[in-house]
Amino acid sequence: MKYQSQKVALYYIYGALTLFAAQIVFGVVAGTVYVFPNFLSEVLPFNVIRMIHTNALIVWLLMGYFGAAYYLLPEECETEIHSPKLAIIQFWLFMAAALAAVVCYILGIHEGREFLEQPLPIKVAIVVVALIFLYNSTLTLLKGRKTAISNVLIVGLWFVALLFLFAFYNPANLSLDKMYWWYVIHLWVEGVWELIMASILAFLMIKMTGVDREVIEKWLYVMVSLSLFTGILGTGHHYLWIGTPGYWQWIGNVFSTLEIVPFFAMVVFCFYMVWKGGREHPNKAALLWALGCSVMAFFGAGVWGFMHTISSINYYSHGTQITAAHGHLAFYGAYVMLNLAIFTYALPYLRGRAPYNQQLNMWGFWITTSAMAFMTFTLTFAGIVQVHLQRVLGMAYMEVQDQIALFYWMRLGAGVVVLIGVTLIIWSLVVVPRARPATGAVRQTGK
């Protein structure tokens, strides 16, 4: 760690890990309700559990991006953060807003629009958080060196904030409501979050493989161009059967199919850079997360997304467990793993230590990733059976749910294993072993 102000990233990383734990716990509880429908029904209804599960995910991912930005901006821009104090205020405001949202949900106060359930004042607070961040990071960027990585990252985060403004507009017409809803959801995960993903991966590759920045930046530009080229009009894959004009089917089919390309490019990028660099970086766990991220994002978003993106297939699969399977693996592969990669990379520097708990962290990687893959398979099979019984044969919804109960049991099993894996990961990141006396002052190479 070269710049003192990078330390503010620690707040964000610990905050994110806390919410990550909450997300997984609530996920397991939600999975339990699927098999014991009355579990907790008096205390915490399912819709509240689900809201906390999904909102905690989004908030901790965003918190992770903020942390990543505060960590990498000083190094990229070669200057201190404009105002570390403001960054800390921003963190606590964000955390407070997140906790207030949870309290509201438990009390039954929410706007009932998936992912955007936050009551209006909390949405406003989120915008304030974003404004503080954009102010702080943009000033940092402007006063320092400008690199492709920092530019792409900050442009991405600007658009994350701008697109969130559509969350304030909620037309009464259900089709229009959904249309704008996807402006936020789709254009986030399949548009500007991909910019964040590509730039953070590029940062990690520069740091860990030793390949020239010149080469990596060119890749970054290409990946980002492909993401936007395919992702923006790819929104059409949500306008297939929701009452939007028919031409969206053609646009959605063609462009969203091509959305696989940027994810594939990221896999090629990461592996090619590691191969080309041919260097052993001491932080093996971080490299594993970065490589794993590109691969699992390709499968979760690219392959599992493509599975149901064609309009004639989506006609049957829309809103079934197939969607759930895809949503889980895509979020995990692309954005959860991305955050864990940068956390794993940055924490040793932030705490002035050589990479620690590498073995434990990598066990966490394999256990969690395998369990997520298994969960995806069970949900996919559940979805296929569900589509057949419900959409083809026309059986009633609840009758079908009984038929796929076995899959829900397996999903719960996978969830419990994920919880174990995540515990290992968080433990490995947070609990630093006491330094051995002889090497007490040793820091990571070259620092």
Place this chain on the structure above:
Amino acid sequence: MMEHKTVSARTATWVWGVASTATILALAATFEQVPGGALIARFLPVVIIMAVASTKAWLILRFYLGLRNAQGSWTGLFAAFLIVIVVGVVFAQAAIILIDQ
């Protein structure tokens, strides 16, 4: 980026002349009734139209977009692209004729 030699004005004008004439020919081909059985009458014009189209595309690629200076692998890639389209369209026509019969 490398320095590229742009085509000479003469060659460019030739390319333009050939492509424009081909366009007019292709237009004529669609209006003319081709003699022969239903099969040929419906199949041949499509082949001609697509042959003309891909020739024009090829000329643009090589002389206007400057692909003639690029390596063979690029030439191959763009050729493959044109082949896929021509084959796709011609096969569709063949399928339509076969289903009809």
Place this chain on the structure above:
Amino acid sequence: MKGDKNTVDCPVRDVAVDIAAPEGDEDTGGWGGLEFLPGHPLIWVLILSELVVFGAFLLVFSAVRIMDPAGFAADQLHLSPLAGGINTIILLTSGLCAVFAMRAVEHGKLLSCRVWLGATALLGLVFLIVKLLEYGAKIDAGITIDTSTFFTLYFLITGFHALHVVLGLGILCVVGIWPSRINIETGTAFWHMVDLIWVLVFPVIYLVR
């Protein structure tokens, strides 16, 4: 990229922060071959993407036509192959002007380059006018994008293409204002791509029956 004004000013071996710089890592340009094509490599990312998208649309169009050849043929009668043919020749001519603009900038003749670019753009405008007249005729005949699958695809494909002509006009303006060699090469590459796509779109939609 060496010597290109667009290159980001950054030290080459930032890696030293983390680990020693790798030895013998020759700079291959790093664009994976794109640097061997004329114009800025990123324009070729766009050109290749566009070709894939339009190629996919044309294949989809042909595939859907198999399902309903009679309907497609009937709808196609509403199109004017003559207007499409005229537009083809307009674009070809416009492309020729773009080549001349490129040659002019190569010989350092900026004024001549700008005049040819102007001619290129003017023909592009004529193309758009013809296109709008065609669309107007459709709408007068009560035909819209929802009329049939044929017309959905017709409006989508030709509409997307026309948008690229508009975008191309903007690009021509920009490179006309800053007529460096690389800029003109990049701008005209985009314009030729628009031309290239039209010579494929026109026959598949207007002529094949």
